Amino acid sequence: xxxxxxxxxxxxxxVIPAVILFAIFMVAPTFNVFRLSLYQRSTFNPxxxxxxxxxxxxxxxxxxxxxxxxxxxxxxxxxTVFTMATALVxxxxxxxxxxxxxxxxxxxxxxxxxxxxxxxSGIFSAIYDIDRGLLNSILNLFGAEGVxxxxxxxxxxxxxxxxxxxxxGYYMVMYMASMSAVPGSLYESxxxxxxxxxxxxxxxxxxxxxxxxxxxxxxxxxxxxNMAFLFVSAMTSGGPNNASNVALLYMYNQKNLGGGYGYxxxxxxxxxxxxxxxxxxxxKVTERDILEY
Amino acid sequence: xxxxxxxxxxxxxIMSLAICGGVSASADDVTIKVAAIETAYGSQVWADVAAxxxxxxxxxxxxxxDQNLEDVLTGPMQNGEFPDVVHLATGRPAGLTEQLxxxxxxxxxxxxxxxxxxxxxxxxxxxxxxxxxxxxxxxPYGDGVTYMAPMFYSPCGLFYNEKLFAEKGWxxxxxxxxxxxxxxxxxxxxxxxxxxxxxxxxxxxxxxxMNAIGGPEFFNAITTYEEGAWxxxxxxxxxxxxDKLASYTHPSTPAQANNQDFxxxxxxxxxxxxxxxxxxxxxxxxxxxxLETLENDFAWGMTAVPAAGEAPYSFCWxxxxxxxxxxxxxxxxxxxxxxxxxxxxxxxxxxxxxxxxILGIADMLEGENVLFYSIYDNGAKAAMGGFAAFGExxxxxxxxxxxxxxxxxxxxxxxxDDYAEQVKTNSAMMRDNLLG
Numbered sequence: 001x002x003x004x005x006x007x008x009x010x011x012x013x014x015v016i017p018a019v020i021l022f023a024i025f026m027v028a029p030t031f032n033v034f035r036l037s038l039y040q041r042s043t044f045n046p047x048x049x050x051x052x053x054x055x056x057x058x059x060x061x062x063x064x065x066x067x068x069x070x071x072x073x074x075x076x077x078x079x080t081v082f083t084m085a086t087a088l089v090x091x092x093x094x095x096x097x098x099x100x101x102x103x104x105x106x107x108x109x110x111x112x113x114x115x116x117x118x119x120x121s122g123i124f125s126a127i128y129d130i131d132r133g134l135l136n137s138i139l140n141l142f143g144a145e146g147v148x149x150x151x152x153x154x155x156x157x158x159x160x161x162x163x164x165x166x167x168x169g170y171y172m173v174m175y176m177a178s179m180s181a182v183p184g185s186l187y188e189s190x191x192x193x194x195x196x197x198x199x200x201x202x203x204x205x206x207x208x209x210x211x212x213x214x215x216x217x218x219x220x221x222x223x224x225x226n227m228a229f230l231f232v233s234a235m236t237s238g239g240p241n242n243a244s245n246v247a248l249l250y251m252y253n254q255k256n257l258g259g260g261y262g263y264x265x266x267x268x269x270x271x272x273x274x275x276x277x278x279x280x281x282x283x284k285v286t287e288r289d290i291l292e293y
Numbered sequence: 294x295x296x297x298x299x300x301x302x303x304x305x306x307i308m309s310l311a312i313c314g315g316v317s318a319s320a321d322d323v324t325i326k327v328a329a330i331e332t333a334y335g336s337q338v339w340a341d342v343a344a345x346x347x348x349x350x351x352x353x354x355x356x357x358x359d360q361n362l363e364d365v366l367t368g369p370m371q372n373g374e375f376p377d378v379v380h381l382a383t384g385r386p387a388g389l390t391e392q393l394x395x396x397x398x399x400x401x402x403x404x405x406x407x408x409x410x411x412x413x414x415x416x417x418x419x420x421x422x423x424x425x426x427x428x429x430x431x432x433p434y435g436d437g438v439t440y441m442a443p444m445f446y447s448p449c450g451l452f453y454n455e456k457l458f459a460e461k462g463w464x465x466x467x468x469x470x471x472x473x474x475x476x477x478x479x480x481x482x483x484x485x486x487x488x489x490x491x492x493x494x495x496x497x498x499x500x501x502x503m504n505a506i507g508g509p510e511f512f513n514a515i516t517t518y519e520e521g522a523w524x525x526x527x528x529x530x531x532x533x534x535x536d537k538l539a540s541y542t543h544p545s546t547p548a549q550a551n552n553q554d555f556x557x558x559x560x561x562x563x564x565x566x567x568x569x570x571x572x573x574x575x576x577x578x579x580x581x582x583x584l585e586t587l588e589n590d591f592a593w594g595m596t597a598v599p600a601a602g603e604a605p606y607s608f609c610w611x612x613x614x615x616x617x618x619x620x621x622x623x624x625x626x627x628x629x630x631x632x633x634x635x636x637x638x639x640x641x642x643x644x645x646x647x648x649x650x651i652l653g654i655a656d657m658l659e660g661e662n663v664l665f666y667s668i669y670d671n672g673a674k675a676a677m678g679g680f681a682a683f684g685e686x687x688x689x690x691x692x693x694x695x696x697x698x699x700x701x702x703x704x705x706x707x708x709x710d711d712y713a714e715q716v717k718t719n720s721a722m723m724r725d726n727l728l729g
Contacts (some may be wrong), residue, residue: 040397041683042392042396042685043367043392043396044371044372044392044393044396044398045372045395045396045397045398055687058687058688062687062688064688064693065688118643118666121553122553125553126555129557130545130557131550132546147546148544148547148548149548150548150549150551151547151548151704152547152700152701152704152706153704155548188405234553235551235553235555236551237491237551237552237553238493239492239493239547239550239551239697239700240547240548240551240700240701240704241368241492241547241697241698241699241700241701241704241707242693242697242707243701253386254687254688256386256387256388256389256392256689257386257388257391257692257693258685258686258687258689258690259685259686259687259688260685260687263685263687263688271415281616
């Protein structure tokens with residue numbers, strides 16, 4: 001009994017500092033975001049006026065907000081699909097096949113991940129250049145007309161390309177780590193049974209690293225929301241005419257220009273709930289029995 | 294007894310010395326915090342002016358300069374730690390000055406303008422050129438009280454390649470009819486009539502254009518969100534010009550009209566891909582690096598926004614210095630603001646190309662600036678001011694209402710009717726929330 005009490009108090013003592021820090025730096029600010037979203041408050045005027053759900057009612061009528069949410073969701077879906085597909089294929093090739101310079105490719109794919117977003121946006125500014133850019137030069141070579149990559153029609157696609165390019169390496173390394181843990185005997189017996197490489201990939205590799213894929217899906221949602229803010233700020237400033245604006249950037253700008261802190265926090269609440277809901281949904285949908293090997 | 298008196302006197306003397314010393318020490322010990330935005334003029338000018346101010350008044354200056362001054366100031370200011378003097382410009386994306394106007398957090402400069410400049414025997418108000426202290430930027434509440442001191446100014450207008458015009462024998466247009474004619478001629482040679490760095494540059498351009506269409510009366514009607522202003526004859530002319538100009542704009546412009554690629558749009562004027570762009574005198578410094586890469590002849594030219602019923606107008610853009618209402622040393626801050634208009638400070642600023650709206654400043658101009666700043670002597674009228682300040686409206690601000698939709702207008706994704714509709718709806722909201 002006594003040792004149990006000592007054990008409990010020791011655990012409490014160990015946990016308390018972390019709990020206090022978590023409460024001060026995570027719980028309290030989050031609570032404050034929810035509280036402020038019900039108030040009207042400007043940045044430099046400490047007077048807070050309680051206005052209930054009015055900020056949220058205004059949000060539903062705000063066309064730019066709706067557009068920025070649409071852009072955010074579109075980016076989440078497209079970046080997730082393209083990055084996951086390519087990262088899985090590359091990881092599969094690099095772990096299962098014997099290719100010359102394997103570690104060289106691994107490094108090359110990972111490099112974009114350690115570059116700063118500002119550098120990446122500089123690189124893509126050159127790639128997307130209308131007259132002398134890499135992409136338009138290739139198009140011109142085949143007689144096609146140059147594309148306005150950062151124009152209203154293609155700006156989201158341009159962001160997707162840059163974001164996928166940046167993210168592939170990170171997820172590829174994660175998938176490679178779990179793929180290399182899959183026992184080689186499974187592939188050998190599959191081969192004897194006559195299964196081809198593609199079948200092996202879908203029947204053995206994917207089911208066995210499913211837990212890992214599920215975890216990365218949550219990562220995709222959260223990191224795309226954050227990275228989209230950085231990429232859009234650096235590459236397009238949300239333009240032309242809000243065509244590439246995303247929810248976090250809109251929240252940041254509203255704090256300064258439009259509706260003040262209260263309104264910006266209401267946007268924050270919506271982003272919070274959407275990302276939370278989306279992660280929960282994805283988690284539920286991808287639920288499978290864990291395969292052991 | 295004698296000893297006691299001597300002792301008493303000695304103590305009294307030491308104490309009085311200490312008190313006097315204490316008083317003079319505290320006056321000398323005042324340190325004011327000055328925060329200034331670092332722009333193309335550099336930050337050394339501010340260090341030099343601060344040193345000159347210290348030498349003149351004995352008041353110490355703790356100087357902060359930064360290219361993103363708002364990021365440095367916002368946090369401390371929210372905690373109630375205000376600098377004593379801030380030098381910044383309105384219309385920046387972070388909108389710090391505008392937020393303080395909305396929060397009534399600026400100190401009125403009525404007394405400051407009446408101060409005698411330290412080291413001189415002239416009043417501040419006597420030195421500032423006319424029109425700079427009573428426009429709706431520095432007196433945002435419409436009550437005639439000035440809250441910001443006008444600082445470095447720059448005539449804005451349409452910039453072009455003078456050499457190209459000389460080579461082709463083209464005249465610089467002074468009316469919009471001539472402008473369209475020139476646009477057609479240029480189109481035959483594969484040159485677009487117009488481009489702009491970012492849609493934000495439409496502010497100075499549109500302010501001048503409003504004046505060029507209907508004079509200050511029409512400008513005031515639009516910028517105070519008067520009902521029916523956009524439906525008036527002048528309003529329709531403004532919309533028609535914006536619409537036609539969009540069709541004459543280089544099609545690549547909107548795709549490059551962001552903070553990263555705007556110099557590519559500016560370069561189009563230098564490489565003869567476009568004829569005109571709205572800009573300010575800082576453009577020469579900003580694009581100096583591109584001069585060496587040019588294969589064609591080039592020299593900067595600048596003209597006013599052509600007339601459309603009124604005279605050609607050039608918008609006068611200027612930065613501002615102000616004192617936050619929460620500043621600790623208001624009296625000393627006022628001294629500093631007054632000192633900014635001294636001959637010593639003006640000369641330091643002018644040496645970096647930063648021209649203040651001080652009477653007789655023209656004598657300090659050098660190089661291309663002589664040409665640019667003489668725009669008002671060559672027939673163009675000066676436009677000044679901006680959109681009237683209004684309270685917070687969720688999702689609505691000046692830039693996204695009036696300027697950024699120009700990108701879509703040029704790209705053809707919205708029509709001029711869509712633009713007019715949005716402008717009118719938002720103007721009505723701004724009218725209902727006018728400050729002052």
